[in-house]
Amino acid sequence: MKLSTQILLAFSLIILLSVADSYTNYRLSLKVQRNSQFLSKSEAVIRNSNKTHRAVLEMQSAVRGFLLTSDTAFLRPYYSGLKNVPRYLKEQHALIDNNKIQRRILDSVSILHKEWLTYTAELISARKENPKLYQSLLDGKLRKHVGKNINDSISVKFKRFDKLEYKTRKHHSEMLLHSLAKTRTYSLIFLSLTVIAGICSTAYIIVMITNRIKSMVNLADWISKGRFTIVRDTKKDELSALSYSLNIMSGKLKKNIHELENKNEELNKFAYVVSHDLKAPLRGIYNVISWIEEDLSDEVSPALRRYLNIIPQRTQRMEALINGLLDYARTNRKTAPEEVDTNSLIQEITQSIVPRNFTLKIQKLPKIFTERLKLEQVFFNLISNAVKYASPEKGFIEIGCLQNNHIFEFYVQDNGIGIDPQYHNKIFEIFQTLREKNEIESTGVGLAIVKKILDDRGETISITSHLGEGTVFSFTWRNNKRI
Template sequence: MRLKLNTKIILGFSLALSVLLLTSLGAYKSIQQLSFYTQQVQHTNQVLQHTSDLRMRIRDAQVAVRGYLLLGEPTYLLAYRDGFQRATIDLDSLQQAVRDNPEQQSRLDTLRRTISRERAFLDPWTSLPPSPSTARNLVEADRNNLNHLQELLARLRASEEALLRDRMRNQDLYRITSPAAIIAAAVLAVVIVLWLFVKILKELKANQVLQAELTRINEETARRIDVIEELAERVVQGDYTVKVKNEDQKDSLGNLATSLNRMTQTLEENFTALQNRNKELDQFAYVAAHDLKAPLRGVTTVVKWIEDELASELGQQMRQYLAMMKDRLNRLDDLINGLLAYARAGRDSQAQEQVSVEQLVHEVADMVVPAGFQVEQPDPLPTFLTDRLGLQQVFTNLMGNAVKYHHQPTGTITIGCRDVGRHYEFRVQDDGPGIAPEYHEKIFLIFQTLRDRHTAESTGIGLSIVKKIIDEQKGSIHVESAPGQGATFVFTWPK
């Protein structure tokens, strides 16, 4: 599968960026390691320096005692004490420097004890009378201690020198690889960009050739489409004898031209049949709107005449029969009006307009909510572009039902709203008698009502119209209710 030029460019630059990022990360890691081993080398050199200083301090202290015994000069004793004090400081510095090396820590502990024994050994000699023989005796007596001290210091230094060699090898390795990684990253990025540039040039040249071919094809296609449009326009004007000529090419437009030629051959026959069907539909609409309602109005008028002209002759039973007849007639009229309203609901596309839902609710409340009811809006209601007539009809039916089916002459209707992403969720809540859960789905079916069917105002179509309008808007509606707890109709409406 061939990729588009834009896709290739994106993939190429993404690859170049990825390679550059990876090599840059490698270079950064290499620089970090170089810095780490440089610090380690410096640290090892410091340990070696402290070791040399410690060996020098002990040697100076021993030499100071010998100088005192040979020459009898008391200033040598000051140098002796200062040497051990400085040796203690160097020993503490070494202990802190190798705190992460248990092996060296053990050697330093042994060294500290050995230095303490050496000082304990030398202190009595500082109280003896100075003489060459005493100095010789000191040298002979201190030989083993000196050898042990030198051996400990040598092992300490050898261990650190081994660490230094290892760390310097790593330091040299990363000193070489860090610049190499950076150069490699730059070279790879340049190579990929150059390769991508060459590929783009080739694609552009191929696109130029393809563009020229497409221009020729488009011009030819436009000519053929003009011919087909001319045929369609003449068909619209009622000329079904036209034909598309010289369209024998085996492509989509050629097939379309052939189909159009066949279509024009059968249009005249089908058009006559269509006219007959349309007349039947018009006749049906006329019957539904006029022939059914005209006799209904006549029967209603006759009943009214009977009540007016024979009022004195009608008994109580007959008056009840006439009242029942008027209720049935009113119900039938409402059913016919409801059916027509249900059929029209959602069929006519309305222009979108900016709708303030808060203002719309106020207008609906003025029309359908009597003075004894209160309409509350605890949530801010939005303003958005939508079908005003459809939304108004939904609020009209829901708020009208809240009043119509309320069990008290007064009540409260609460209108809520919240944003649920691509829709607004509206809530129309009342404090009426409520609806049992088993009827929550039934009430949205046409002709389904919870009131007695003899009640003229309950046709069972209002909520069906609401659901149909909301379904046309790709929304949803459901009821939340229980007997005695009021009802809340929740519906979503697209933004």
């Protein structure tokens, strides 16, 4: 599966969980909204029920007061109720929606209230205009508790109505609390699932990508160190193409390095063979010149002798150049690293090549784990170069080292003729020398050998010099392991 597909699936899972959470919360919020609306309306129903019942009771009290005192002032709440109670009942019908039981109760209340109004209207009229009729009604209906029975029935109806409303209200309150609890629970569940899915998918992708990239980085590091291995990648995604390319590059580099090593070995053999074959004619020429000088010394003219003296110089320079080429070719040889006491190494080199009349100053030098032969070649050529160009009368050479972690920066300083800055780069090219071509000891190979060794190791070399001010060669050298 492609990496982009895996990432897309992970994000899709998180999005689906978020959508499910949102949908569930939306459905639960609708229930919460419906229950909240019902409870809000229920409060209005209960207030209206209490208001209606209170108005009916006030009308009943007003009628009783009038019947007892014949004072029409008591009838004000009665007449007010005649207007308000029907309106209250109509409002209550609108508030209870389609609750059939409560509607039947309200209809019963309306019927009973109308019966009571008919009954009280007859009593009020008789009380005002016809005492005999009032007395008859009093004896016939009032004493039989007709009005009281109607009022009691109305009160019972209102109590039943309120009881039903409170029961329904309690149910919706419980549903509201249940919906809120479910909302919190589902939100917590979906949030947890989303977080877990996000963390797991992110961790999986990060670990997978990190490990595979790490293996590729290790492969690149191994390639840089000459270990041409491959990465085993069974995945089939975008990173697989990179692994495949690195494996191909590693294989090709391994093949090319092997071919180069074979070519270098052939070139080294060729160099040794050629040097041997070249040295033989040179020795022959040198011997012939010696024989001429010995056998024909009396017959040789001064001009011819001058020419004969030039030939050995040229042959000796040619032999020095051939030896320099051999030394340059040997820089490709690898030796096992070992612990090297650079202080002892410098002492051995300087004792063999530095004249006794030179002032030699050697700072405290470290012990390092490295290829002794390569380091020895570098120091030998730099110190030889310092000896060649130092002042013959008051020669001075200083060798020291600065350390930065496991990287050492060595320097070789002399008080020689110095080097013009325009030649600072040119002197590291093979056969480039600042001395005359007929001087045997200067072949222009030494600094080229130094540069080649340092470049092969990935080290650097720098030069600080001006004409007449001496020269300082500084080069870095890494410790193969920390001691």
